[in-house]
Amino acid sequence: xxGVIQSPRHEVTEMGQEVTLxxxxxxxxxxxxxxxxxxxxGLELLIYFNNNVPIDDSGMPEDRFSAKMPNxxxxxxxxxxxxxxxxxxxxxxxxxxxxxxxxPGTRLTVT
Amino acid sequence: GQQLNQSxxxxxxxxxxxxxxxxxxxxxxNTWLWYKQEPGEGPVLLIALYKAGELTSNGRLTAQFxxxxxxxxxxxxxxxxxxxxxxxxxxxxxxSGSRLTFGEGTQLTVNP
Numbered sequence: 001x002x003g004v005i006q007s008p009r010h011e012v013t014e015m016g017q018e019v020t021l022x023x024x025x026x027x028x029x030x031x032x033x034x035x036x037x038x039x040x041x042g043l044e045l046l047i048y049f050n051n052n053v054p055i056d057d058s059g060m061p062e063d064r065f066s067a068k069m070p071n072x073x074x075x076x077x078x079x080x081x082x083x084x085x086x087x088x089x090x091x092x093x094x095x096x097x098x099x100x101x102x103x104p105g106t107r108l109t110v111t
Numbered sequence: 112g113q114q115l116n117q118s119x120x121x122x123x124x125x126x127x128x129x130x131x132x133x134x135x136x137x138x139x140x141n142t143w144l145w146y147k148q149e150p151g152e153g154p155v156l157l158i159a160l161y162k163a164g165e166l167t168s169n170g171r172l173t174a175q176f177x178x179x180x181x182x183x184x185x186x187x188x189x190x191x192x193x194x195x196x197x198x199x200x201x202x203x204x205x206x207s208g209s210r211l212t213f214g215e216g217t218q219l220t221v222n223p
Contacts, residue, residue, distance in 0.1 A: 004153075031209055033210075033211075042213070042215055042216070043154075043199070043213050045210055045211070048209065048210060050209065055208070055209070056208075056210060091153050091154075093153075095209070098141075098142045098144075098159070098161070098203055098209070099142075099144060099156055099159040100144070100156070100201075100211060101156060102146075102153035102154045102155070102156075103153050104152055104153050105152070105153050
């Protein structure tokens with residue numbers, strides 16, 4: 001298996017622009033998680049899905065953030081409009097029976 | 112919120128030495144996981160533990176699920192330079208469903 005696939009690996013955008021991060025989970029995994037990692041706050045859970053249904057989005061910072069999972073093999077995290085404080089590494093992870101497997105991350109820089 | 116106390120925060124050791132790190136909590140866990148993260152990469156799962164008292168090895172790594180279900184440790188034997196990275200513990204708290212709670216990480220530096 002190729003593991004969790006994320007794209008793009010790096011994104012640089014200007015404040016106010018829309019950003020879309022993409023994730024393909026490991027086939028057969030029934031949970032998908034979106035995390036954000038910064039030096040200041042460490043690894044933060046933003047939202048997670050079970051069988052494509054959002055279960056807990058309490059970690060989503062504000063309404064500028066939204067996530068979708070239209071099918072079992074694809075999820076997006078969208079930030080609109082983006083702000084400099086959104087700069088971070090965003091990870092997608094998928095799991096089956098509790099063990100989460102992380103993608104390589106998307107490093108987002110908002111200038 | 113729920114917290115995991117991971118220690119030590121950082122370790123500087125010589126190649127060949129053994130390493131031990133641990134995580135404790137006031138909450139009861141159903142699962143304990145140990146991850147390693149290298150610069151520019153996502154956390155990589157090293158060991159998963161599912162039962163209290165379980166002791167599992169993966170090469171030079173050994174981890175245990177504490178009998179009280181509130182702690183776990185990770186040992187690395189005969190460290191090598193490529194062991195450098197940040198090690199995270201994580202677990203599923205009994206009352207928190209499927210989400211993981213992460214420790215703050217142990218930064219390991221191995222001097223050749």
